[in-house]
Amino acid sequence: MSTRPRIRFIINPVSGTRSKVDVAARIKLYLDHGKLDHDIVYTDYAGHATELAATAAASNYTAVVAVGGDGTVNEVARGLLHTNTALGILPKGSGNGLARHLQLPLNLNNAIKVLNTGEISVIDSGTINDIPFFTTAGIGFDAYISSVFAGNKRRGLKTYVELVLKEVRTYKHLPVKVWLNELEMQTDCFVMAFANAAQYGNNAYIAPLADIRDGLLDVCLVRQLDFIKAINLSYCMLTKQLANVQSAEYFKTKHIRVETEEPMMFHADGEFKGKTSHFEVNLKPESLKVLIPKGKV
Structure with a gap:
C-alpha cells in the first residue's frame, strides 16, 4: 500500500462562473502524480461535500480539495473541522473569499500546482447559531x-x-x-x-x-x-x-x-x-x- 500523501478532490459540477472547465483533465495534467495519490468525487446534493470530506478525514487523507465557489468551500471545510486533514481550494466561484485571503492563485492551473509544493497552516473558524x-x-x-x-x-x-x-x-x-x-x-x-x-x-x-x-x-x-x-x-x-x-x-x-x-x-x-x-x-x-x-x- 502506498505511503504517499493522499488527496481527495471534491467537485461541485455546477459551481461558480467557470463550470465548463474540465477540472479532472487539468488535475491529470498539473498534479505531481509521482508525489501524490488522489481521487476525484462529485457532489450530488446540498451537504454532500461535507459528508465526502468527513469520510476522507476519517480515512486519514492528507488533504481534501474543494473545487468550486465559497459555498462548496464552506461545505468541505465543515467536514474537516478539528481533524488532521487539511483543506485545499481550487477556486471556481465568483467571490472566492477564503482562497483570496489565503493568497491562493485564482488561476486553476496554478492553484493545482500549489498542491504539489504547498505547506499546511492552521486557521480559526467561527460559528453563527452553531x-x-x-x-x-x-x-x-x-x-x-x-x-x-x-x-x-x-x-x-x-x-x-x-x-x-x-x-x-x-x-x-x-x-x-x-x-x-x-x-x-x-x-x-x-x-x-x-x-x-x-x-x-x-x-x-x-x-x-x-x-x-x-x-x-x-x-x-x-x-x-x-x-x-x-x-x-x-x-x-x-x-x-x-x-x-x-x-x-x-x-x-x-x-x-x-x-x-x-x-x-x-x-x-x-x-x-x-x-x-x-x-x-x-x-x-x-x-x-x-x-x-x-x-x-
Missing part, C-alpha cells in the same frame, strides 16, 4: 443582499455593488441588543458583520484588519446607512480601508450575542441561512488545517 463559517457571517443588510444575490444569474463584484446601491435605498435598520466583551448596548443595526477573514470575496474588505489566525473575530457594525454612507463604505471596502466612524464601528471579540425585536436575516460565508431573533456568534481558534502556497503563512 453554523460554521470561515470568512464572514452577518445579520441584516448583507444577509438580505446574499439572499437576493443567490437568485441573480449575473455574478461578480460589479453585480454585487449594483445590488447594494439599489437595495440600500429601501432597506430599513432595526433595533437590536448586543452583548460584546464587557459591553451591553442597545443600538440600531443596518448590518453587523462578523469577520474571521478580512473580506467577503471579490476583494471587498468588510474588516481590513481581520486576521484569520489571531483567535478573534472582527465585528463591523453599521447602525444606519443612507446612500452617501453606502458610497463611502463601498469605497473603503474596495480600497481595503477602515470606514469612517460616521459609517461603521469596529470591535474585536471571541463571542457576541445579539437579540432583535424582529427576526433578521443572516448568512454564513455569503450563503443565506434564514431569519431569527437570537444570534450567538463564536470564534473557534485553530480549528482548521489549510493548504497554502509555500512561504505565505
Whole structure:
C-alpha cells in the first residue's frame, strides 16, 4: 500500500462562473502524480461535500480539495473541522473569499500546482447559531443582499455593488441588543458583520484588519446607512480601508450575542441561512488545517 500523501478532490459540477472547465483533465495534467495519490468525487446534493470530506478525514487523507465557489468551500471545510486533514481550494466561484485571503492563485492551473509544493497552516473558524463559517457571517443588510444575490444569474463584484446601491435605498435598520466583551448596548443595526477573514470575496474588505489566525473575530457594525454612507463604505471596502466612524464601528471579540425585536436575516460565508431573533456568534481558534502556497503563512 502506498505511503504517499493522499488527496481527495471534491467537485461541485455546477459551481461558480467557470463550470465548463474540465477540472479532472487539468488535475491529470498539473498534479505531481509521482508525489501524490488522489481521487476525484462529485457532489450530488446540498451537504454532500461535507459528508465526502468527513469520510476522507476519517480515512486519514492528507488533504481534501474543494473545487468550486465559497459555498462548496464552506461545505468541505465543515467536514474537516478539528481533524488532521487539511483543506485545499481550487477556486471556481465568483467571490472566492477564503482562497483570496489565503493568497491562493485564482488561476486553476496554478492553484493545482500549489498542491504539489504547498505547506499546511492552521486557521480559526467561527460559528453563527452553531453554523460554521470561515470568512464572514452577518445579520441584516448583507444577509438580505446574499439572499437576493443567490437568485441573480449575473455574478461578480460589479453585480454585487449594483445590488447594494439599489437595495440600500429601501432597506430599513432595526433595533437590536448586543452583548460584546464587557459591553451591553442597545443600538440600531443596518448590518453587523462578523469577520474571521478580512473580506467577503471579490476583494471587498468588510474588516481590513481581520486576521484569520489571531483567535478573534472582527465585528463591523453599521447602525444606519443612507446612500452617501453606502458610497463611502463601498469605497473603503474596495480600497481595503477602515470606514469612517460616521459609517461603521469596529470591535474585536471571541463571542457576541445579539437579540432583535424582529427576526433578521443572516448568512454564513455569503450563503443565506434564514431569519431569527437570537444570534450567538463564536470564534473557534485553530480549528482548521489549510493548504497554502509555500512561504505565505
